Amino acid sequence: MTDLPAPVFRPDLRPPVDVDGLAAALRERVDGEVRFDRGSRAAYSTDASNFRQVPIGVVLPRTPEAAADAVAVAREFGAPVLSRGGGTSLAGQCTNAAVVLDWSKYCTRIESVDTEARTCVVQPGIVLDELNRQLADTGLRFGPEPATHMNCTLGGMIGNNSCGATAQRTGKVVDNIARLEVLLHDGTRFWCGETTDGDYAEIERRGDPRAAIYRQLRHLRDDYAEEIRRRYPDIPRRVSGYNLDSLLPEHHFDVAGLLVGSESTLVTVLRAELELVPVLPERTLVVLGYPDIATAADAVPAILPHDPIALEGVDHKLIRDQQVKHLNPKALTELPEGRAFLMVQFGGETSEDVERQAHRMLDALHETEHEADVSFLDDPAREKEFWQVREAGLGATAHVPGKADTFEGWEDSAVPPGKLGDYLRRLNELYQEFGYAGDTGPSLYGHFGQGCVHTRIPFDLYTADGVATYRRFMERAADLVAEFGGSFSGEHGDGQSRGELLPKMFGDDIVTAFGKLKAIFDPEDRMNPGKVVAPYRLDENLRLGSTWSPADPQHLHFRFPHDGGSFAEAANRCVGVGRCRQHETSGGQVMCPSYQVTGEEEHSTRGRARLLFEMLDGHGDGPITDGWRSTEVREALDLCLACKGCKTDCPANVDMATYKAEFLSHHYAGRPWRRPRSDYTMGWLPAIAQVIGKLRAGRLVNALSHTRGLSRLATLAAGIENREIPRFAAQTLQQWFARREATGSGARGTVLLWPDTFTNHLHPHVGRAAVRVLEDAGWRVTMPTEPICCGLTWISTGQLRVAKRVLARTVRHLAPHLRDGGLVLGLEPSCTAVFRADALELFPGDHDVRRLGRQTVTLAELLTDHSPGYRPPRAGGRAIAQVHCHQHAVMGWNNDLELLEAAGVDVERLDSGCCGLAGNFGFEKGHLDVSKACAERVLLPRVRDADPGTTLLADGFSCRTQVREFGGHDGHHLAELLASALERKEN
Template sequence: MAFMAEHSKPVALGLDDALDRRRHEAALRGLIAGEVRFGAHDRMLYATDASMYQVEPIGVVIPRGVDDLQRVVEYCRDERLPMLPRGGGTSLAGQCVSRAVVIDVSPTLTGLEWVSEEARACGVQPGITIDDLNDRLRGHGLFFAPDPATARQCNIGGAIGNNAAGTRSIRYGRTSESVEAVELLLSTGETVTLARGSGLTEPIARRLSEGVIDICRRYEPFIRERFPKTLRRNAGYGLDGMLADIDEAAHRGVDPLETLNLARLVCGSEGTLGIVTHATLRLHPVPKAKGLAVIGFASMDEAIDAVVPLLGLHPSAVELLDDMVIGLARENIECREFVELMPQPGEKSGEREARSEESKAGPRPMSAPRSPLSAVLYVEFFSDHGTEEIAERFDRLRALIAERCPSAGVACYTDPESMARALKLRKAGEPLLHGVPGSRKPLGFVEDNAVPVERLSEFVREFKRIVACKGTVAAFYAHASVGVLHVRPLLDLRDPADRKAMEEIAVEVSDLARSLGGVMSGEHGDGRARGPLLERYFGSELMRAFREVKALFDPMGLMNPGNIVPLGEHPESIESIHERTRVRPAGFDLHAAPAATWFDYEREGGFDHAVELCNGAGVCRKKQGGTMCPSYMATLDERHSTRGRGNALRLAVTGQAVRAGSERAESDNGSENGSPLLASRSSLSPAWNDPETLATLDLCLSCKACKTECPSNVDIAQYKAEYLAQSYRARERVPLRARVFGHVRLLNRIGSALAPVSNFVAAHPLHRAIVDRLLGLAPRRTLPRFERSLFRRVTGVPPPAPSQREGEVRNVLLYGDCFTAYNEPRIGEALLRVLGAFGYRALVVDAGCCGRALISTGLLDDAARTVARTAARLVEAVEQGGATAVLVCEPSCLSAIKDEWLSLRHAGPERDRLRRLASMSFLPEDFLDREWEHHPRRPAFVKPEGAVALHGHCHQKALWGAATSARLLRRLTGDSLRVLDSGCCGMAGSFGYTKERYDLSMKIGELSLFPAVRSLGPGDVLVAPGTSCRHQVHDGCAREAMHPIELVDRLMVR
């Protein structure tokens, strides 16, 4: 069974002549003020989206405004170049990849142009994201209702193109129900306003409207018979909606031009009809009250069977997660605490509330549930009347569940913070699936079927039978309230048997959905995943109708060609659903040549599989909130997002960067293989020293936020270090700056030994100018001062004698990190005073460098040797001294012990001893809080005079969280503590010192940290555990921050 044949294509679709490409690039640069990127590396970064597909575009254009957009379209029209409008690139069916000129509107066309509270409407540009729009509408008491899981990073233009819906479509409908009008730029260069009745007054709108009316009348019997009647449907062009407008006109006895709204036809058209340049959106009042009930079931069947009865309570959403998603969340650092929040089957309310309180304090080890949690339903309620109505719905829900499934656990929330925390697991569902280890991955090709809700359980049972017959399993989650389940079978596209199974599953599931009165796409659209099956589902007559719609709007076939309708006259010209995928972009398997790595990637199946973990969901493309990804937040550039870096690494490791870099000046004769710059062989040598890949990685701050905030746990910081090390090995040379920055402990030790002379020399203008030139330092960046080392300061000075409780003697080690020991020894001295006051015997250990700077600069050979020595010394000190904890003042050094030490090969002591060492290593403030009830003694403290603000370190927030640090400070300061949502400071160790990165470093600081610091009063205290963070605040805000232990020491009663 095959869905593939030769392409018919626009004239330029086979373009790959380098001379032609350079001609187009030069011409476009001369036409527009925006960016034109036709280089191979940039093209490949736009070759993927959130789907499994990879198709190299002709080039990328980022218009600065609508005028630029107009000029680009006119040029492409004249040259017959295909065009693909793109925003966040979050498409799940491959709609955002094509052999076309990609027009990325997401960085620039982001305006909210007007808001009318009276009309409950607003006007927007296509590049604004849904969440950004709603953030800006909050002050008006209104919101845009469609809420797909990607709302933080998907654009309004994409939501229109995909007819996005989300969790609350049962109450508010799809995007097509929330769009009043669009301005559409056609491939002819014409601009038309499409709105209800616009065909009466505007000539272009009239021509298009009359054409659609004619098509609907000629194909009316087929539209009425074959379009599904489900609540959610998103396949083909929405001719059923157009026919409904025509029916309304007939019922009212008016001209159908008066009732027809072609803006609704544009919704779900996947960029194949034109480019939206402006949209008028319908808004809704923010509900007066909201509530969320979370129900934990012991089986999937119990959860499915509860859906229809729950709909009788009139919820705004009912969402489902199955055991596969839950199991993956348990293994995810960021998500495991949200699993712990879920009500467990058989659990009483009080037990769950106790666990919930513990989880607010910080992550805890997972406890064994009373019964296996196999499915979760989220039931959301909105009320326009108030909290009493929400409480009444909760009572009815509890009664219903108690009657139908008494073993199910129920938790109800009404405060926004708790609801947001509970929903984080649901929002992470799809990206979490891509963290499945092994060669089989959950693939999105039948992930969007919609069936009548009352037949949902039948659909699930039959679907499970189908995938079981193919020897695999599938994950189930999503919008149970409207009969939409996002189901992803686990398959390996490198395996011919799995590719065959993929096509068979696609056909059988599509037939199953149709037999139950459903459709194969409820919201994700057709794209490459379902386009090949459209004729099988709708029939040849409706495919002809779709082709006529396409020709009416896009007579030259230039807009996102090949989506929804085939490129030529024959439906079979659409490709197979398993062609042009990331693992087989040219029709053959890509296998990276084996390479010896410094880090252990056994769990991922090797480094080549590790760099494939990114699923393209674009969670890293958010503009605010959290830490990931600071360089993207500052640049809004795809290249400098986590996804961009993940793609660059994948292309380099699989050798595609080498082929792309060759820029062969020859045509691919149609480029049926989808990646014309690939050689026709499956084993490509990794491009370990690719300049473009190195440039893309260069602006990564190694903040580690992606290790946890990315649901797929893509650890770009570690992958970057690995790639840098491989590049040094490939070119047999390490840059001087990397050597100096990497060996910071040696530099600090020498500077400390020579202080204060070293400080005088470092500050001398001539010396500073020479160093700046040699190392490429930013002249505006201040340099750290050297101090007499902590080791020399405490030599021979015994710690205060502890007051033993019941004869207990507790020893702890203070690890002398590179910065506490040589630059800020006052912090170590403060910690010794605090530990003595708490009754501990503390020993300062000079074990050597943790290797953090060596790892970050890619000097992994040196790092492995250094870590082996340091780890052996620390383990020995712990065992000989009987220490119960190792305290590390610098978070980045602690993160090395807890993270990279466990994955570096040849890291000295055996892994079990390293894991034990990691488990007993803490920031001192975390240790003091965790042991609060068990300290040998506890000193008294005074309250601070002003407020206290805490800025957490990126590694701290990413790997173990700042909750315990905040809790300790809250114990001492009460309500005066404010935990800043300040993201990354932008310094990132040596990153912020360099001349070429200084401006970006400060721009990142300005995103959230600097404004938060400037908002503090003169008597307030800023606390930051990271030395880089304190340095950045000093340089960016001319304000001093202190380490948390310094504050504890200051507040302690002597």
């Protein structure tokens, strides 16, 4: 063998980094944002894995060239570098004590597209869905599509050699890369790809550092070629290890292919030339039901000859987890009979073609041992719902009520598809042996057509014995996969989870070759050290672990009933899947509006959850050391709109609005003078409004607050942004109601109309319209006469002691009505959500609060679920609906849609996310730009483009206010639309 150097990587011998000097040099020489503050380091301390390492600092380069400058500075200071994509890695490769390059904010361009060659050149930070959106007009797309397609970056996909369900047709990322522009830690930079003998000779003639690298790579290939052919499993999903096989002559000495999947341990990828595939215009989905998951897997070899473009498997436990968490309910009702399911998708140019393919497969399975119960789906909307069932796997299996928490580790093993059924049986036996099995044990799902299995396991990562058991399981599972000729990773890479285990799969010679490859590209071990080569142990650097001892606060206002009363468990709820990092609202998803505007990790739900986790300092070495007083956490939470979108949209149901309120309450406890003035003016708005209403001073206040000069003084005095102050009504809803005569028959019973502050004092016309609709529908309407409140504004500003007193008083007042079974109708979604959600979390043991949660309804719920036989007046016409964030998160909008369709309204729900006002948020100092930017993303342009006769439905006072001020249009409550239809009917 050629005498290549035997690598020795000893991180303990590295000299310490001059962090202050490094930060100063990066700021001086790099075109980008340089973050060495405690908050940024906390936000990037972990990925979606079991591991945690606090970075030295974070750089957000504005260009690939700026990233190269950052690497040059790091080299001068001897600092390790970690190139990071979307941060969703499940094996720990995106966490390290290094300078983290985050490409996802600025380096997001498609630099060129060649439709004839079917290629494009991209920067590493572009998100996959955004890439394919921009390519849509070409009829081409990038083929591999992981479940995180809405937020994973191409750089991260290249680093992980990602796959996804579409890999059944298009292969892994390594199969779809033409060339890469790469940078070594020593500054060597070049484009690479497949290398002919002529190319190699030309590179050799130059005699530069690239030539030296290529020469060493050829020697390495020649030395280990036969061992590579012998030890590398011939399966579709071999992702573990370096792609040494790409250097073989049969793979054309493909250096780009070699570097794909190297997890930032060898080079930094600056640009990538991607190979694209044609979009298949027609698809159909067949779902096959089987008695168990192993039997379903047995059928895979019989299906593969029919060339499906995707072949996924899910078991009944994944379905059950989604049912428990109320995910994808519509699709789950249409599954065929069985306890395990194969989702087989066919694609082609015509619908006849794909249906023919599907029927040919079913005919072949008929009267064989693989025949199944069948659901045949050719409706694109229904197909999308079923794919959401599969893509929700990671989030659906985390934090399932009634089950132990689950973790990655053995998350994506892969075996030959023909052996998959037997592998699953043996894996289940292993679960049983280690006590992980049972009906509440881990679910099994994945890319069965390529033998790849996903699972999250209820490891005990909190105790020494549990961690030791986790290690033993991982070792045994590795032995099992090696026995089956499989790969430890079929999609998510090795990182730290499996790096230590690689000798079991490849043998010592190939692992030695990995080390030599590392030495060729990174002899100083500065690129993501401790991952893949000379790896940290799989039970080292754990995010939890037996020594994790967070300072879990005991005196909380919210009781966190879904997390055992523990704020630490709530802060640990985030599993890092990154759904909050979406760049486009889609499917009615709301979270996370501030991230959509800023692109900042700290302004995502995940980033904020990381800071809260670090704030509890469970490891004793974290960057956040001042607990509830932390300014870094406060600043990260400052741009949280408390929209509650994450409560529903986050697969782990992180509720950042609640965490923010709890944090602010403790942050300002004992020092009220530190609170912004807006907390008092906006937080105490209900009390201020009650005084104005009692004095009937609405007109006077409006005159003062809308007079030039005085208006600016008013906003300055209130400590709020210089924007239009809402007008108070001359007569409150309660005052109007007290003077009117009831006209309803009351045949359906009595409903209490809740006079929330916004309806009562600012938009009483909405309440008057609701009364008219309710009485026409046969309800008797009653209303409290006292000035009472749900406490919303005190909750959103974190004044929880006051909020609890206000809410407790309200509950006492409503108790007689509730105990008689009476319904409470909420017109303002944010206040209704307090009764349906926040109150229950503040007072989980109070039976009247529970009754309030059960018996509070929206107008649409009252008229559909509680008014049998009711037929709304025909409103007709066209409407666009801006659904309030809290309605989306807590109550849902299905009843509204049902009622509007019954009223003959052609309605479109806008995929606009949050309006940006979000109660007090848009009025608070420093929030105006973000508030407007949220509205300008989708909502305001769509409103401006609407036909003149189109009604804008917006039940939320905030939504109507935002659109009126910045869009010049009036929004209308559902009650107003129905009342107007009644008026037209009567006239």
